[in-house]
Amino acid sequence: MSITPQPGIMDIALYVGGQSKLEGHASPLKLSSNENPYGPSPQALSALQRSAATLHRYPSTDHAELRAAIARVHDLDADRIICGVGSDEVLQFIAQCYAGPGDEVIHTEHGFAMYPILARAAGATPIEVAERERRVDVDAILAACTEATRIIYLTNPGNPTGTMIPLSEIARLADAIPDQVILVLDGAYVEFAEGYDGGASLVEARGNVVMTRTFSKIHGLGGLRIGWGYAPREIVDVLNRVRQPFNLSNTQLAVAEAAIRDTGFTEHCRAENARLRVWMRERLLALGIACDESHANYVLARFADEAEAAACDAALREEGILVRRVGGYGFPEGLRITVGDEPGCKRVIDAIARFRGAA
Numbered sequence: 001m002s003i004t005p006q007p008g009i010m011d012i013a014l015y016v017g018g019q020s021k022l023e024g025h026a027s028p029l030k031l032s033s034n035e036n037p038y039g040p041s042p043q044a045l046s047a048l049q050r051s052a053a054t055l056h057r058y059p060s061t062d063h064a065e066l067r068a069a070i071a072r073v074h075d076l077d078a079d080r081i082i083c084g085v086g087s088d089e090v091l092q093f094i095a096q097c098y099a100g101p102g103d104e105v106i107h108t109e110h111g112f113a114m115y116p117i118l119a120r121a122a123g124a125t126p127i128e129v130a131e132r133e134r135r136v137d138v139d140a141i142l143a144a145c146t147e148a149t150r151i152i153y154l155t156n157p158g159n160p161t162g163t164m165i166p167l168s169e170i171a172r173l174a175d176a177i178p179d180q181v182i183l184v185l186d187g188a189y190v191e192f193a194e195g196y197d198g199g200a201s202l203v204e205a206r207g208n209v210v211m212t213r214t215f216s217k218i219h220g221l222g223g224l225r226i227g228w229g230y231a232p233r234e235i236v237d238v239l240n241r242v243r244q245p246f247n248l249s250n251t252q253l254a255v256a257e258a259a260i261r262d263t264g265f266t267e268h269c270r271a272e273n274a275r276l277r278v279w280m281r282e283r284l285l286a287l288g289i290a291c292d293e294s295h296a297n298y299v300l301a302r303f304a305d306e307a308e309a310a311a312c313d314a315a316l317r318e319e320g321i322l323v324r325r326v327g328g329y330g331f332p333e334g335l336r337i338t339v340g341d342e343p344g345c346k347r348v349i350d351a352i353a354r355f356r357g358a359a
């Protein structure tokens with residue numbers, strides 16, 4: 001066949017998402033995709049039903065009401081917000097607008113699998129930088145910057161590690177990177193971290209920092225696909241030029257607006273997650289399984305080796321529990337376990353204890 005794709009496209013590794021089906025188990029306990037175990041806010045569900053009356057109408061092109069609601073809740077400037085089909089789409093706009101053939105895009109060793117995909121899709125070259133002790137290493141990133149670097153993608157809190165680097169370290173990075181580089185702070189899990197604004201203050205203070213956020217995690221709306229970015233106005237203006245005018249439907253906009261306004265529900269999810277992730281880590285450590293303190297809605301259990309992680313994964317599946325193997329993220333010995341509701345957390349920990357012969 002003579003129809004060939006653009007150079008580099010066939011080098012893109014297909015993204016593999018968390019599994020949701022398990023043979024022999026009609027409704028497995030799914031702790032593999034960092035979803036909210038409580039689902040969306042009841043107010044978001046009411047908005048979903050009401051939005052049926054608007055399906056024959058085209059949606060807003062500027063997302064003004066959703067941006068205003070986000071700005072109000074997070075005390076931000078609505079004009080610097082851009083909304084997308086998941087934060088994935090906002091991350092994609094950035095690569096599409098600021099990186100191309102000959103350019104380099106930096107991501108870190110245990111960073112999100114989409115970063116190299118987005119870099120390659122834009123024709124650029126992804127550059128992977130090592131982390132230190134499962135944490136982003138600012139000095140290693142600075143050492144990797146070249147004249148060709150255009151974007152640095154960082155996840156904070158990290159996925160699948162759950163670890164964090166402080167805002168002061170991120171500010172040091174933003175100060176030291178070359179002028180042509182945009183620092184993207186992927187904040188998919190920011191709401192679960194205490195005392196961290198995702199880098200919003202840095203976005204406001206500097207011209208080279210962008211923050212991305214999502215409705216998929218704390219707001220329990222992964223299935224609806226809504227995310228947003230916060231950036232300097234000039235960058236928002238650039239990104240809006242490649243955004244499809246109707247990228248978000250009436251339903252997505254209405255449900256997201258109701259979800260962000262329901263701050264009581266958000267706080268409930270945050271507090272339950274904070275309590276249960278500490279409990280899970282303590283239980284894992286007591287079972288002799290390594291686990292860093294997590295600032296997100298998952299914990300990374302590190303077993304002796306890949307064989308033990310695989311055996312534990314298989315044992316959990318037997319019991320109808322899905323967690324995530326994270327060999328592709330540099331942890332062949334790891335299982336990433338989403339913090340579920342209390343019964344879910346107890347069930348997975350009891351199953352791991354049985355696997356270890358401790359129950």
Ligand code: PMP
Nearest residue numbers: 086087088112159188214216227
């Ligand atoms: N960044 C990170 C670190 C993630 O883990 C995810 C979800 N897997 C995303 C971004 C994308 O989330 P969404 O597109 O659902 O907003």
